[in-house]
Amino acid sequence: MAFSASGLPFDDIRNLFDEMPGPDEHAAEDIREREAQLTKPAGSLGQLESLAEWMGTWQGRSRPTVTRPLIAVFAASHGIAARGVSAFPPEVTHQMVQNFASGGAAVNQLCTTYELGLKVFELALDYPTGDIVETDAMDEKGCAATIAYGMEAISGGIDLVGLGEMGIGNTAVAAAIFHALYGGEAADWVGRGTGVDDAGLTRKAEAVAAAVGRIGSTRDPLEILRRLGGREIAAMVGTIIAGRMERVPVIVDGFVTTAAAAIVHAMRPDAIDHCLFAHCSAEAAHGAVLQRLGRKPLLDLGLRLGEGTGAAIAASIVRAAVATHAGMATFGDAGVAEKGSEPRPPTTH
Numbered sequence: 001m002a003f004s005a006s007g008l009p010f011d012d013i014r015n016l017f018d019e020m021p022g023p024d025e026h027a028a029e030d031i032r033e034r035e036a037q038l039t040k041p042a043g044s045l046g047q048l049e050s051l052a053e054w055m056g057t058w059q060g061r062s063r064p065t066v067t068r069p070l071i072a073v074f075a076a077s078h079g080i081a082a083r084g085v086s087a088f089p090p091e092v093t094h095q096m097v098q099n100f101a102s103g104g105a106a107v108n109q110l111c112t113t114y115e116l117g118l119k120v121f122e123l124a125l126d127y128p129t130g131d132i133v134e135t136d137a138m139d140e141k142g143c144a145a146t147i148a149y150g151m152e153a154i155s156g157g158i159d160l161v162g163l164g165e166m167g168i169g170n171t172a173v174a175a176a177i178f179h180a181l182y183g184g185e186a187a188d189w190v191g192r193g194t195g196v197d198d199a200g201l202t203r204k205a206e207a208v209a210a211a212v213g214r215i216g217s218t219r220d221p222l223e224i225l226r227r228l229g230g231r232e233i234a235a236m237v238g239t240i241i242a243g244r245m246e247r248v249p250v251i252v253d254g255f256v257t258t259a260a261a262a263i264v265h266a267m268r269p270d271a272i273d274h275c276l277f278a279h280c281s282a283e284a285a286h287g288a289v290l291q292r293l294g295r296k297p298l299l300d301l302g303l304r305l306g307e308g309t310g311a312a313i314a315a316s317i318v319r320a321a322v323a324t325h326a327g328m329a330t331f332g333d334a335g336v337a338e339k340g341s342e343p344r345p346p347t348t349h
Contacts, residue, residue, distance in 0.1 A: 009144035010222050013241070017268045020244050023057045030062035037330040041339070047298070051276075051318050052325035058249045058274040059159065063326055066160050066319040070117040071107060071308040072153040072239060073100065073164035074232035076124070079131035080211070081169030085204040087194040093168045094125055100166075106305055107164060110312035114319070116162070118308075121153065123231035132176060132211040136227045143226035143234050150238025154248045161243060162251040162278070162315045163260070164308020165232045168194070171283065174259035176208045176228045178289055180215065181266055191255075191283040193304075221266035229259070236260035244274050251318070253311040254281040254303060258289055265293050278314035279303055 171193035
């Protein structure tokens with residue numbers, strides 16, 4: 001998605017929020033009409049029915065499809081990781097990217113099982129963002145370029161994208177974003193992440209408090225993003241925006257990916273209506289964030305791994321919903337009597 005030169009690097013991104021297409025209500029009505037004719041009691045497939053409608057509404061299709069689903073995992077390095085805010089050392093980010101490439105990670109197994117595409121986007125892994133306790137994570141130009149890079153994740157005919165991430169220290173970064181957006185105390189948003197002990201949890205909360213204190217009272221979401229956010233979060237902001245512009249529904253994974261959605265929501269609350277929130281993370285503050293966003297997660301499985309694992313499981317359910325809606329016969333097709341009516345012979349073609 002190309003940008004035109006228009007002053008400050010964030011200008012074009014801000015302008016996109018004024019151009020976002022809305023839901024396709026005609027497609028939604030067509031889907032509801034077909035749903036009412038399928039060979040089952042009305043509403044008997046529960047959320048599978050609403051998921052099929054959500055897909056068609058945001059794809060702009062009366063017959064939604066999931067033929068090119070992708071789990072997009074964004075990997076980045078963080079300066080704050082050197083402060084001991086994670087149970088794992090910073091080099092694990094590089095090592096896990098290699099593990100993705102060799103097919104050894106959890107998300108690889110889920111994508112293989114559910115026949116989902118998987119692509120890992122490496123974001124300058126050898127150059128961590130600034131230590132946000134002391135300096136900004138990115139400058140405006142770099143942040144805008146990373147958002148633009150994330151927009152490319154949906155190229156090539158992708159019709160459903162799930163977001164994933166990898167980056168040692170990024171639960172601290174996500175917590176800082178939530179703290180800056182929503183206030184309260186740093187401890188309200190900080191959890192154990194990869195499993196830090198009590199001392200690590202204290203260091204993490206102190207680092208988040210200092211980082212948010214450093215940026216002062218700014219409430220501009222894009223400024224919060226560039227000053228506190230990791231490159232993977234900026235890239236996922238871009239994917240969410242591009243998904244809306246190109247009518248590609250987005251599945252948001254867990255705590256860190258929700259930080260990207262929270263930035264977009266803060267820019268314009270209805271700008272995440274094309275997003276499905278896969279699950280409620282075991283990271284304690286995730287539920288509070290989802291409440292602030294007004295979103296109900298599809299699943300609650302106690303997940304806290306990241307990598308897009310929850311998004312992959314949710315994508316399999318979305319695919320099942322779409323396939324069921326598309327493949328089921330109507331009462332007329334099958335010669336099945338509708339509620340309160342007499343049976344009739346099958347339709348011949």
